[in-house]
Amino acid sequence: MDETTDRGNSSRPAGPEDLTAVRRLLSEPGPDHDAVAAGRARLMAAITAAEPPGRQARRRWRPAGRPRHWAVGSALLGAVAASAVVVTTLAVPDTGALVTVPPSAASDSAKPGPQATAQHILLAAATAVTAGAAESGTYWRTRVVRGQTMVSPDRRYLLRRGSAEEIWLAVAPAGQSHRIFEPLPVQPVTAQDVAAWRAAGSPAEWRYPIDVDDFGEVEPGEVVKSSPSPPFGSRLTGGWRGSAGHLMKRSVSWAEARRIPDDPQELRAYLEARIGGLTKKFPSIDLEQRLEPMVQASCFELLAGLPVSPQVRAAAFRLLASMPGMRAEGAVTDPLGRTGQGLSYQLNGPVARQRLLVVAPDTGLLLADQTRGTATLADGRRVNIGAYTAYEQAGWTDEEPDLPADHD
Amino acid sequence: MAAPPDAPTELDDITIMARSEQRPDLFAVLYERYFDPIHRYVAARLGTHIADDVAAETFLVAFRKRPGFDPAIGGVRPWLYGIATKLVAQHHRSETRRLAAFQRTPVHVADGGHEDRVTARVTAAHAQGRLAAEIARLSQGERDVLLLTAIADLSHQEIARTLGIPYGTVGSRLSRARGKLRTALGGVNPLIGGSDG
Structure with a gap:
């Protein structure tokens, strides 16, 4: 008879009868796999976001001089990219993969003009994204940099601190996926910032005043310095097995990633269904109010790092263009020093916040998502300060990861 | 991960x-x-x-x-x-609603089982409702101690740390809570399936 079967942990001693009765009445089966994975994803996001910034890697795990080939949207860092103005396409002999180095940085991201509307920029990005790029490889690899940008204490240049997370997802069912975490050095953002930093004597330590109101996310009186710590990695297991990434807090299988619709309307229906699945699990989410922001957020997730076809990425841009609420803010430099078009939007949560999405309309790349703080440097230059997530790389590769020494 | x-x-x-x-x-x-x-x-x-x-x-x-x-x-x-x-x-209302739901959970008499069994189930369901009602009536502090004991299997020492209350308070809250439950269940408790019922 059901009532006499212990619903709880059978290894637990029966204990006093009244407590047993309470246990029988209230016990529920443990969490299902999705709930465990969703909770884990939330925690991992917090862990990654909270990695103490400003720690310098003692050694770069990437062997110097070894070229890295990215099949989609490779945008080189900072000053290097700032001088690249042409799209270079070349074949890589050892892998056969097509490598595109787009000029996403400097280039003419300002092409649509400062007067362009958010819709113009998003549609331009949709058109650009459909052009070329390899669509398969051994791994889908993404590299995301998270951290803060802040004005130097002497107000002469912009600094960034943060950490990079690189994820290598193996496509083959038997393949091993990896996560490599790399604390990054505190450094000036653009070539201009580098020059100003050098002129100031290339300091490696920055002492902030008590009043830090318009410096960015620094503590009053904080001393920002480099305290090197090496990168470390781990094998991805559990919910990551067979995962092509996450969309609305749930893992997406490779098969499902290929099935995501590439028509804006169908894509919307697909995302809404997925969001509906999420809200069923979290009844506290008010779908009436949250649906639009969540559709928007899931488009960002698609664009930022899921292995979907260029057509799906284009559809995501078109879907975003069809939604109200984004405003063009003109050309901006992202936290990695790349130039793009800024689109402001409201992030609804417990506290509504203004965010800035940085898009490169000429390549169809989503560059960064950041808080919308601005500050003025001593020379009058306006800069963005605050927390950021920069999507540095996302693409297919046939390479194998260079695993850091500290790896499980 | x-x-x-x-x-x-x-x-x-x-x-x-x-x-x-x-x-x-x-x-x-x-x-x-x-x-x-x-x-x-x-x-x-x-x-x-x-x-x-x-x-x-x-x-x-x-x-x-x-x-x-x-x-x-x-x-x-x-x-x-x-x-x-x-x-x-922070979800006090949800907890109250959940306990209230146990009090009106319909009895499933699905398979035209033996009459004794059906009776036993109905009785059990009533006992369940009484138990849920009594848990709902406990003070928040008593309910915390009761469920950290019954569900989480924490010791008195651990519960004192969990709730930041003195060790002695754990014991007194728990015995108060259990006293109320026993009264609610009466001597007869088909939930437990004991021979005293």
Whole structure:
């Protein structure tokens, strides 16, 4: 008879009868796999976001001089990219993969003009994204940099601190996926910032005043310095097995990633269904109010790092263009020093916040998502300060990861 | 994910807490260790759906508050249950609704079973309703102690740490709570399936 079967942990001693009765009445089966994975994803996001910034890697795990080939949207860092103005396409002999180095940085991201509307920029990005790029490889690899940008204490240049997370997802069912975490050095953002930093004597330590109101996310009186710590990695297991990434807090299988619709309307229906699945699990989410922001957020997730076809990425841009609420803010430099078009939007949560999405309309790349703080440097230059997530790389590769020494 | 590198089995909770200052990713090991029991505890109080969210939130709060963790006061497990209990308190209405639902749960007399059995089930359902009603009537503090004992299996010592109350208070709350439950169940308790009924 059901009532006499212990619903709880059978290894637990029966204990006093009244407590047993309470246990029988209230016990529920443990969490299902999705709930465990969703909770884990939330925690991992917090862990990654909270990695103490400003720690310098003692050694770069990437062997110097070894070229890295990215099949989609490779945008080189900072000053290097700032001088690249042409799209270079070349074949890589050892892998056969097509490598595109787009000029996403400097280039003419300002092409649509400062007067362009958010819709113009998003549609331009949709058109650009459909052009070329390899669509398969051994791994889908993404590299995301998270951290803060802040004005130097002497107000002469912009600094960034943060950490990079690189994820290598193996496509083959038997393949091993990896996560490599790399604390990054505190450094000036653009070539201009580098020059100003050098002129100031290339300091490696920055002492902030008590009043830090318009410096960015620094503590009053904080001393920002480099305290090197090496990168470390781990094998991805559990919910990551067979995962092509996450969309609305749930893992997406490779098969499902290929099935995501590439028509804006169908894509919307697909995302809404997925969001509906999420809200069923979290009844506290008010779908009436949250649906639009969540559709928007899931488009960002698609664009930022899921292995979907260029057509799906284009559809995501078109879907975003069809939604109200984004405003063009003109050309901006992202936290990695790349130039793009800024689109402001409201992030609804417990506290509504203004965010800035940085898009490169000429390549169809989503560059960064950041808080919308601005500050003025001593020379009058306006800069963005605050927390950021920069999507540095996302693409297919046939390479194998260079695993850091500290790896499980 | 990724139980991080040097972690899982060999590091104890306190060591993980200490090292997670430098290596925040180690904190994920605590998730693997305690998500399931914390979820079960929260689910017993708020139901599975809300527990999915609240249990996850427990670890986010714990992660943020980890600098404030003091091993001198107690272990990681009671600390986590303490955070979960605070979050549960924010969902007081859901807990009340859940207990109310037990009081009106219809009795399933599906298969035209033996009449004795049907009677036994009806009686059991009534006892269940009385028990749920009595749990709902307990004070928040009594309910916390009762369920940390019955569901989470914490010792008095651990509950004192979990709730930040004196050891003696745990005992007195628990005996008050259990006294009320026994009265509600009367001497007859088909839920327990004992021979006294």
